Amino acid sequence: MSHPVDVHVGKRVRHRRWLIGMTQQQLAEQVGIKFQQIQKYETGANRISASRLWDIADALEVPVSFFFEGLKETGQGARKSDVPDDLIGDKEALDLVRSYYSIPEHQRRRLFDLARVLSDDAA
Missing domain, CATH: 1.20.5 (Single alpha-helices involved in coiled-coils or other helix-helix interfaces)
Known part of the structure; x- marks a missing residue:
């Protein structure tokens, strides 16, 4: 089961990539990985390491903090997005x-x- 933060970060990657008109293949090439890995990141199936997130932020021309916007703390320490799940997608x-x-x-x-x-x- 994917962690909600990983899903949120993946959606933000997809959102930004799509907004600037970049394909998964183009992002993968800039970061030096296969596009299938980008697919897994964007769905939250795979967690993005800090260094990889840094590279993705650089390729998408946003600060790393961009990927965490919209998250908030809940009572049990889990995080969820203020943005409805369907909006970014x-x-x-x-x-x-x-x-x-x-x-x-x-x-x-x-x-x-x-x-x-x-x-x-x-x-």
């Missing part, structure tokens, strides 16, 4: 984020303001 949500960042900044800000108004009205 949800292709539609990731497509939306990717599309959002492809919009020119001034238009993106207006779209963000509109989305905030609509979500406030819905609440």
Whole structure:
């Protein structure tokens, strides 16, 4: 059984890799491993060592702390994500984020303001 932290870190690897348009094969080549190992990391089936996580962070151009964002302590010392499990793995949500960042900044800000108004009205 995979540890929840390993699953969370793997999802963050997949999320970042997908956002920058990198394939598992490309990431594997940059890190010096086989793409099947990236698959195992992304599902949480295999735990990522500290040095490998350092290399992955470098290849994905994020700080190592990026992979732990969204974790919190629970009463028994286990950790779980504040982000719903399906959000990081949800292709539609990731497509939306990717599309959002492809919009020119001034238009993106207006779209963000509109989305905030609509979500406030819905609440």
